[in-house]
Amino acid sequence: MKISKKVAGVEYAIRDIVLAARKVEEKGMKVDYLNIGDPVQFGFQPPDNVKEAMINAIRNGENFYSSSEGLKELRIEIAKKENVKGLSISHDDVLITNGVSEGLDMVISSIVEEGDEVLLPGPYYPPYASYVRLHGGIPVEFAVDLDNSTPDIEDIKSKITSKTIAICLISPNNPTGVVFNESSLKKLVEIANQHNLYIICDEIYDQIIFDQKFVGIGKVAGDSPVIVLNGFSKVHLMSGWRIGYIAFNQSSKLDALRENLPKLARVRIASNLPVQHAALESLRGPQGYITEFVSELKKRRDLVVKRLNEMPGLSCPNPKGAFYAFPKIEDNKFGTDKEFVQKLLETKGVLTVHGSGFGEKYGSGHFRLVYLPSLEILDSAMNKIEDFVS
Incomplete structure (x- = not known):
C-alpha cells in the first residue's frame, strides 16, 4: 500500500x-x-505545588474539554510573561497547544504552500525542516557563527528569494546553545520587514541562560509579524505533560493568520485541561x-x-x-x-x-x-x- x-x-x-x-x-x-x-x-x-495543581484539577472534575484556545486564566498569565519580555499582547493573542511541536505544525501548515521556502538557522531543531517538508515547503539553512552566537546576515540576505515566506529563529538554540543578542534580533526583524516575511521565534529555553541576560524577540518586534512559540517542557520541567503555546504579536500583517490558525485548534478539539492548571501554577507559584x-x-x-x-x-x-x-x-x-x-x-x-x-x-x-x-x-x-x- x-x-x-x-x-x-x-x-x-x-x-x-x-x-x-x-x-x-x-x-x-x-x-x-x-x-x-x-x-x-x-x-x-516539577515542584510539588505544580504536581498538586495537576492532581487537584483532576480531583475537582477538571477533566472535560477546555476551550480550543485554552484556559483563559493561563492565557492571561502567558501574556503577562511575554509582555515582560517585550511584546504588547493580551490573552486573545495566545493559543494553548499540546507542546511546542503542535504549535509549530499549526503555524507551518497555516503559511506554507507547495514550493514555499522557509529560512532555518543552521544547524536547526529537526522538526522545523520536517514540518516544512510535510506541508510541501523547502527548508533553507542560513549560517550562524557558533563561537560568537551571531547569525550571518549577508548569508540570510543572499538566500531570500521570491518564494521565501518566513524566517525561523530558535534562541536559545537547539542543538548549539547559541543565544542571539538584541542587535542580531533587530537586524533579523529588519530583514523580515523589508521582504514581507513572517518571523517565527522559538523561545522554549528562554530562562536557561548562563552568561548573559536573555533578550526575547518581543523587545525588538515593534509591530512586525512575529509569532512566538514557547512552552513548559524545559524551563518548567513538564516535558511529558505536553503543553506549549503560540503568541501572536500585535501586527496587522498577522490578521489573516490570527483568524484562520485557530480553526486548526478547533479541529483538534482542545489541549489537556488538567495540565493547563499545572502550567498556570508554574507561572504563578515560586520560581x-x-x-x-x-x-x-x-x-x-x-x-x-x-x-x-x-x-x-x-x-x-x-x-x-x-x-x-x-x-x-x-x-x-x-x-x-x-x-x-x-x-x-x-x-x-x-x-x-x-x-x-x-x-x-x-x-x-x-x-x-x-x-x-x-x-x-x-x-x-x-x-x-x-x-x-x-
Missing part, C-alpha cells in the same frame, strides 16, 4: 538513533543516553527552582565543554543557553558524523546524535550531546569519549 511522499521525508534523528542503542543494550552493554533533551528523565522534577536548575546545568556545561576541548580531534563552542553541546569533529577517522556517533555507541556505549541530523549543510561534521545527567555520569561519559577519540 502507498504512503505519501511527504511523510516518507520526515526524520527525527534525536529519537531515530535510539533504535541503534537498543541493539547495543541487547548485547549486554550499558548505554549512557546523552541524546534526548528531557530534564525530567535525569531527575529534575526559585528555575534558578537552582540553571545553576546545576551551568556546572554540567562547564565540565563538559572543558573536557571536550581537551580531547584530541574535537573542539566545542561554549553554549550560552539550553543544555546541549555541539562539538565539531576535527579529525574524523570514520568518514561521516553519523558513522562517528554509531561507532562511539557500539564501542563505548555513549549515545549522542549525529550533527547532520540537524541539517546537512551546517550540522555535518559535528555531534550533539545533552549535559543533563549528574556530574559523575557526565565525567564517566567524557572519559569514554576521550578514550574513543584517542
Whole structure:
C-alpha cells in the first residue's frame, strides 16, 4: 500500500538513533543516553505545588474539554510573561497547544504552500525542516557563527528569494546553545520587514541562560509579524505533560493568520485541561527552582565543554543557553558524523546524535550531546569519549 511522499521525508534523528542503542543494550552493554533533551528523565522534577495543581484539577472534575484556545486564566498569565519580555499582547493573542511541536505544525501548515521556502538557522531543531517538508515547503539553512552566537546576515540576505515566506529563529538554540543578542534580533526583524516575511521565534529555553541576560524577540518586534512559540517542557520541567503555546504579536500583517490558525485548534478539539492548571501554577507559584536548575546545568556545561576541548580531534563552542553541546569533529577517522556517533555507541556505549541530523549543510561534521545527567555520569561519559577519540 502507498504512503505519501511527504511523510516518507520526515526524520527525527534525536529519537531515530535510539533504535541503534537498543541493539547495543541487547548485547549486554550499558548505554549512557546523552541524546534526548528531557530534564525530567535525569531527575529534575516539577515542584510539588505544580504536581498538586495537576492532581487537584483532576480531583475537582477538571477533566472535560477546555476551550480550543485554552484556559483563559493561563492565557492571561502567558501574556503577562511575554509582555515582560517585550511584546504588547493580551490573552486573545495566545493559543494553548499540546507542546511546542503542535504549535509549530499549526503555524507551518497555516503559511506554507507547495514550493514555499522557509529560512532555518543552521544547524536547526529537526522538526522545523520536517514540518516544512510535510506541508510541501523547502527548508533553507542560513549560517550562524557558533563561537560568537551571531547569525550571518549577508548569508540570510543572499538566500531570500521570491518564494521565501518566513524566517525561523530558535534562541536559545537547539542543538548549539547559541543565544542571539538584541542587535542580531533587530537586524533579523529588519530583514523580515523589508521582504514581507513572517518571523517565527522559538523561545522554549528562554530562562536557561548562563552568561548573559536573555533578550526575547518581543523587545525588538515593534509591530512586525512575529509569532512566538514557547512552552513548559524545559524551563518548567513538564516535558511529558505536553503543553506549549503560540503568541501572536500585535501586527496587522498577522490578521489573516490570527483568524484562520485557530480553526486548526478547533479541529483538534482542545489541549489537556488538567495540565493547563499545572502550567498556570508554574507561572504563578515560586520560581526559585528555575534558578537552582540553571545553576546545576551551568556546572554540567562547564565540565563538559572543558573536557571536550581537551580531547584530541574535537573542539566545542561554549553554549550560552539550553543544555546541549555541539562539538565539531576535527579529525574524523570514520568518514561521516553519523558513522562517528554509531561507532562511539557500539564501542563505548555513549549515545549522542549525529550533527547532520540537524541539517546537512551546517550540522555535518559535528555531534550533539545533552549535559543533563549528574556530574559523575557526565565525567564517566567524557572519559569514554576521550578514550574513543584517542
